[in-house]
Amino acid sequence: MNVDFISALEEIEKEKGISKSIIIDALESALISSYKKNFGSSQNVVVEIDNNTGDVKVFAIKSVVDNDELEDELLQMPIESAKKIDPKLNVGDSIKLEVTPKNFGRIAAQTAKQVVIQRIKDAERDVIFEDFISRENEIITGQVQRISKNNVYIDLGKIEGILPPAEQIPGEIYNQGDRLKLLISEVKKTTKGPQIILSRASANLVKRLFEIEVPEIVEGIVEIYSIAREAGSRTKIAVFSKSVDVDALGACVGFKGTRVKAIVDELNGEKIDIVIWSKNVDEFIANSLSPSKVIRVFSNEKEKSALVIVPDHQLSLAIGKEGQNARLAAKLTGWKIDIKSESQYNNINGDGVNEP
Template identity: 45%
Template sequence: MAITSANQLELLQTAEAVAREKMIDPTLVIEAMEESLSRAAKSRYGSEMDIRVKIDRKTGRATFTRVRTVVEDEELENYQAEMTVEQARQYMAEPNVGDVYTEEVPPVDMGRIAAQSAKQVILQKVREAERDRQYEEFKDRAGTIINGVVKREEYGNVIVDVGRGEGILRRNEKIGREGYRPGDRIRCYIKDVRREARGPQIFLSRTAPEFMAELFKMEVPEIYDGIIEIKAVARDPGSRAKIGVVSYDGSIDPVGACVGMRGSRVQAVVNELQGEKIDIIPWNEDMPTFLVNALQPAEVSKVVLDEDAERIEVVVPDEQLSLAIGRRGQNVRLASQLTGLDIDIMTEEEESQRRQKEFEERTKLFMDTLDLDEFFAQLLVSEGFTNLEEVAYVEQDELLVIDGVDEDTAEELQTRAREHLEEQARKALETARELGAEDSLIEFEGLTPQMVEALAKDGIKTLEDFATCADWELAGGWTTDGGERVKDDGLLEPFDVDLAEAQNMIMTARVMLGWVDPADLEPEASEEDEDAEGGEDGETAGQEEEV
């Protein structure tokens, strides 16, 4: 089939029709037609030729041109699409390398195979353009709620018509035992939009915590306006949820605003989430206070926060334990998700037993190491002394406040404590040397003999070995494995070495070994400081000139 004047305008009409149907730019369809015609021409004239087709956007006339590029003699490879400078002189007055010579060639007659191939090219290009348009439309809508219509269900996954595309609601993103039929309307959260080989994929969710937050934003104008902010959301989809809110206007109660008149606002969200019970909790910057609120309706007697370990201990009355934990641990699990902390819940009786055990262990420590009777050792523990170092190096006045302790007794206590510590250090040093610890490590400032012993037992025997350690290897830390936080014990953690101290010691060792330039560790002076110094120097110089 040759492209004659009779069907030239038909090309443009076809392009317009396809563009309208697929809602894409007509130019893209015409470009696809140009490429398909170009391929058909190459199959007629030869695949090595560079045949290009240009369709006039007004008349629909297709122009076929052969393109040849001028190259150096030694670079000539394709005789059909390239020519040397000497050859180009036949067609051009002063040819140069890189010049392009074009000549129009007759239109081709498209046979059945060529026409079918052209059709495939056009369909492929149109499909790619449609995918790009769909991706561009939805990529910025990730993180928002969208309404759609259920098209079908495949292996538990729901395919949703979202307008100019399809989204997928996976089985694990549905609430509980939700079931949908084709034609049902559905509201989902756009969790992610990804460009994949089979086209853009729109992943939907109804279990994401952000879905609940967006629903509240739709129902509560104060949240939409930014007067109230949702700080944290924790969900057990379809069963129960907790949401932490804060108000930036002192006259507005965040909890009351989210609940609404007679619970109308929160009830609208509950209905959308298939009856999911929602606890609305006032946010507090003080994490223990926020946790107490988050564990409602249980009452909390005491909270102990360990910020380094990101753990928190909660003590509740004996009769409140089951309420605090919740059915199948639901209440404490949601409170943990809401605060981002691992929560240990214990009763007042369990906490009392633990404190009693610690009291007995410290009493026995002082009895055995300081040769004290039980009553005197208990006095020390009652005054807050927990280890020998505190007794040995504390100001003597703090010992004198204990009943029955005079200056001679205090001095004797400190002498015994120091002697015991010195003996421990001596034994630790002997053990470290037997294990092969070198003087470079033993004499390193900041490491006690007991620390050197612990390092040597783990194979760290030289300053070079110590300098290659990571800070968490010394101070310990936490990692997440399978969604659970796992404790990594540090070699020097029993000696209360934190991450900052570990980093400082490791860096000091590297400087001593010449691995790090001390100048690299000095903070660079800010531009303002430099300007200020320059200004001062200038003023001084000016004053000297005047003198």
């Protein structure tokens, strides 16, 4: 190695942001391993690289011991021999002896190349990791690259993301070349570099899609209170407006339904119920059961449970297929919801929907 090598490290420092001293420290450690592998592993050695010239030297470190206490010549030197090198040395001191092999320059050059390449890779991985870790829970657009063992690998430009089965929309078909909007669900640091876990099933994906389509949400005029989702089937989203001049429902639906349609299209036809959040719990619970109409809500604040009475002909609509509408409403509100038809309630409590 020579001055040109040091100049190259300085260029790498400027272009890649990798400190020259970090590479040299890593190279010195790698060269110690190379020396021990090729010239004997029993010695205690250090490698020193001149930061200006690039010269590489190997030194053996030995402990100075009494002449009659010498046990290992590779690790120790008797005081008599040590004094001939440096008269100031005493028993217990350490002595540094150059042991650089003649052909060590070739080994150093090969090792240097490997270390520099690895350090550049590590630095690039760190940059990618820092970029993506700051974007967790954001939407990214990617292209399906390949599918393996039910995992869908997405080309994100600088790196490949993974869409695992648990984060896929049930029934959604992925083909190579498809472009998708995905949520950056989690960013992990692994020995092989950053791992980007993506999601199409997360409720946060729907939230971010609404933020993209509805300017009033980004501006803070309309806020999303909660979201309940069964990916691929149905989502309920509760919103409210902070301005009397802005209709939260209208803002989210858009002119002739254009805004919500864009989201539904992105989710391949998933049904989306937009409901209005209200401070009045009974009103919010009634809204959450949309599209069903509600006659009355009896809520129990202490138990966070509610009895909801609906018209007879809307009982199945309120409950939903396999209980989905009621289940999502409960998740959206955070309340346990029991639904009864008007007839069922009257049979139990007498005529008329009166508070029990």
